[in-house]
Amino acid sequence: MNYIDWSILITYIGFIILMGWYVGRKQKSQDDYYLGGKKIPPWQMGLSIMATQVSAISLIGAPAFIALKNNGGLVWLQYEFAIPLAMIGIMLILVPVFYKTRSITIYEFLEKRFGSNVRTLISLIFLISRGLGAGVALLATGIVTAVCLNWPLAETILLIGLVSIIYTTFGGIVADIYSDILQLFILWGGSILTVILLWNLMDGHALTLLENDFTRLQVFDFSATGFGDGKTFAFWPMIIGGFFLYLSYYGCDQSQAQRLLTTKTEKGAKKALVINGLLRFPLVLTYCAIGILLIPFLNSNIEFASQLENVNPDFLVPYFLTQYMPHGLLGLLIAGLFAASMSSIDSALNSLSASLYQDILLKKFPALKKLNNKKQVRLSRWLTIGWGVIATGFALQMIGGSETVLELVNKIGSAFYGPVLAVFLIGIFSNKAGQISVISGLIAGVLVNILLWQFFENSISWLWWNVVGLLVTILINWFVSAFISGQISQKKFRVDFKTSLLKKYVIVLLMAFVIIILAGYGIEYFFLK
Numbered sequence: 001m002n003y004i005d006w007s008i009l010i011t012y013i014g015f016i017i018l019m020g021w022y023v024g025r026k027q028k029s030q031d032d033y034y035l036g037g038k039k040i041p042p043w044q045m046g047l048s049i050m051a052t053q054v055s056a057i058s059l060i061g062a063p064a065f066i067a068l069k070n071n072g073g074l075v076w077l078q079y080e081f082a083i084p085l086a087m088i089g090i091m092l093i094l095v096p097v098f099y100k101t102r103s104i105t106i107y108e109f110l111e112k113r114f115g116s117n118v119r120t121l122i123s124l125i126f127l128i129s130r131g132l133g134a135g136v137a138l139l140a141t142g143i144v145t146a147v148c149l150n151w152p153l154a155e156t157i158l159l160i161g162l163v164s165i166i167y168t169t170f171g172g173i174v175a176d177i178y179s180d181i182l183q184l185f186i187l188w189g190g191s192i193l194t195v196i197l198l199w200n201l202m203d204g205h206a207l208t209l210l211e212n213d214f215t216r217l218q219v220f221d222f223s224a225t226g227f228g229d230g231k232t233f234a235f236w237p238m239i240i241g242g243f244f245l246y247l248s249y250y251g252c253d254q255s256q257a258q259r260l261l262t263t264k265t266e267k268g269a270k271k272a273l274v275i276n277g278l279l280r281f282p283l284v285l286t287y288c289a290i291g292i293l294l295i296p297f298l299n300s301n302i303e304f305a306s307q308l309e310n311v312n313p314d315f316l317v318p319y320f321l322t323q324y325m326p327h328g329l330l331g332l333l334i335a336g337l338f339a340a341s342m343s344s345i346d347s348a349l350n351s352l353s354a355s356l357y358q359d360i361l362l363k364k365f366p367a368l369k370k371l372n373n374k375k376q377v378r379l380s381r382w383l384t385i386g387w388g389v390i391a392t393g394f395a396l397q398m399i400g401g402s403e404t405v406l407e408l409v410n411k412i413g414s415a416f417y418g419p420v421l422a423v424f425l426i427g428i429f430s431n432k433a434g435q436i437s438v439i440s441g442l443i444a445g446v447l448v449n450i451l452l453w454q455f456f457e458n459s460i461s462w463l464w465w466n467v468v469g470l471l472v473t474i475l476i477n478w479f480v481s482a483f484i485s486g487q488i489s490q491k492k493f494r495v496d497f498k499t500s501l502l503k504k505y506v507i508v509l510l511m512a513f514v515i516i517i518l519a520g521y522g523i524e525y526f527f528l529k
Contacts, residue, residue: 001148001322005331012335013163016179016342020171023178029373033172033380034104034354040177040262046275048177049250049259050283051184051340052347059187059287059340060144064313066216066291067298071233073216074523077288078238080281081516084509086246087277091270091505094251097428099266105358106257113427115435116363121442122420123359126254127352129416131387134348135394136412138164140314142395144337147318148330153399160338161392168346168388169381173262176346183339184283190333191286197324198293202300210296210527217292217527219520226461234461241414241463244470248417250276252424255351270505277509281516294320345391353383411462415453418469419445426474432481441477445469 001009027033065072101109107126111119142157149156167175210217224231226241250256250273260269294316298305304323308316321330357380362368371379419442426433426441449469452460 001330001334002327004328005334008328008331009335009338013338016339017163017167017170019178020167020169020175023175024170024172027172027174027377030104030354030357030376030380032174033377034258034350036172036174036177036262038262038264040174040259042263042268042271043275044177044181045259045263045268046272046279047184048180049256049272049276050280051180051187051343052256052259058284059191059290059337060140060314060317062284062287063291063294064316066288067294068308068313068316071231074219074288074292074527075221075233075238077219077284077520077523078221078233078235079242080284081239081513081520082242082246083280084277084513084516085243086250087273088506088509089243089247090251091273091502093428094257094424095260095266095269095273097424098257098261099269102261103358104258104261105254105355106252106261107254107355107359110423110427114433114438118423118435118438118442119359120363121439122423123355125416125420125442125446126355127360129412130253130255130348130352131390132394132412134345134352134387134391135398137345137348138391138395139398141337141340142399143312143314144318144321145334147315148322148334154396157392157395157399161388161395163338164342164345165349165385165388165392167342168349169384171346173258173350176343176350177259177262179339179346180343183336183343186332186336187340188283188286190329190336191290193329193333194321194325195286195289195293198290198297201324202293202296210292214528216295217524219524226464228459230458232461232463237461237463241461241466244421244466245414245417245463248421248466249413252417252420253413254355255347258351258354259347270502274505274508278512281512281519285519290317345388349384349387349391352387353380356383356387411453414462414465415449415469416446418449418466418471419473421466422470422473422477425470426477430477430481433477434481434484436484437477437479437481440480441473441475444476445473448472 031037062076065076066074097109098106101112103109105123107119107123110122138157138161141160142153145151145160146153146156151159167179171179221231221234222236224234226232226234226237231237260272263269263272297320298308304319307319321333325333357368368376368379422445423438423442426438446469449465452465452468453462
């Protein structure tokens, strides 16, 4: 980076911090800090949801998986097929329940349904899993930035962690959403520029050079099941396991579901989910195109490829950017990566603060309810700082790992997503389930997934953990509830599927699912014909 790139980066970081401070001045209550006063427009919420997951992890992880990772390639696109279906499930089942509960955290529903112990346990699971995930997001950006700045990785992580904590503590959810939207456009535009740059570097001969690497250009893999064959990225685990992963991630993870509560109406939340379901695949195609073009680029640039020997695959994109991206554009793209990282981290830190305050501390220390609004917001910000320190420490501990960050962050989530989703579904659809049976099922589901991770990581796809954990939780709950009476159990919530607007949304998302499948076949046919 030269002085132009540094100037762009420093200006951008200063702008983000200033924006967070400016927005934070208007926050008078926890509803303002955590939910934006419930005044966020649906389109802003939808773009923010999309941007939060499509972060630095995606931009460096997906191209690395496609171009360089062992057993990688375009099979990753199968993971996107489940997105529209998951959005339908969340709209039909979870959003109506959350808007009937209408609280700062979605886990309050579980207390009303089963009792405080279930809420506390689910919240603790969220705090642990999302705290680890925030560390992964910070590590991903540290990898990019360390290469671009020519700094040691540990010092880079500390710098980014500090900047993220400052901005997140000031800004609250509104500043998070504004920065999400800004970084989304910068990263999407930067990805398009990177695709154009790669194409020009190969003088338009990229497709010809791709002809010798068919295995990485295959989109569909029906030859494996993911059970016992070591094939994580086969079609069935990715669409079935991916469906349950996304259903839980977007619908039962406070870091995402909290955004669904920032708009005034249930209708607005559903619109936001439709936006995410429609726009995410085109965005994913853009940064996957970088991975596709890096395949022939590596084959035709032996000197550059040799730099990646015995190096974590996630360094591929940072190395390319620093060596080939023109100055000025490099600074803008690195600024976007900073924003992308802060997007993932600020979402996590804000929701971790909300869950710890609302789900844990208020139960343990009832006197907190007597604090005035100003003191509540101040305490919320201190909790945000604390989680930022924890996430930074975890990122430092992960330095030197061998897995791509894209896989690691999903493995962390998949250990918990299925059991947590099962608890919500049981709460909505079961009359017999109660506190004891649900907790028994939840613990069993998580333990089974941890055992799968420990002993069958190389033979059973981590995507199946979402399904296995869900089924184990439901079965153990059913078994225990059949033999135990007198459990704490409230009346189940009624879900209405009959609105005409909802039917239109479902049809639109089903059409998007069909189009994505056909696009996958089209891409595969184009490259492998």
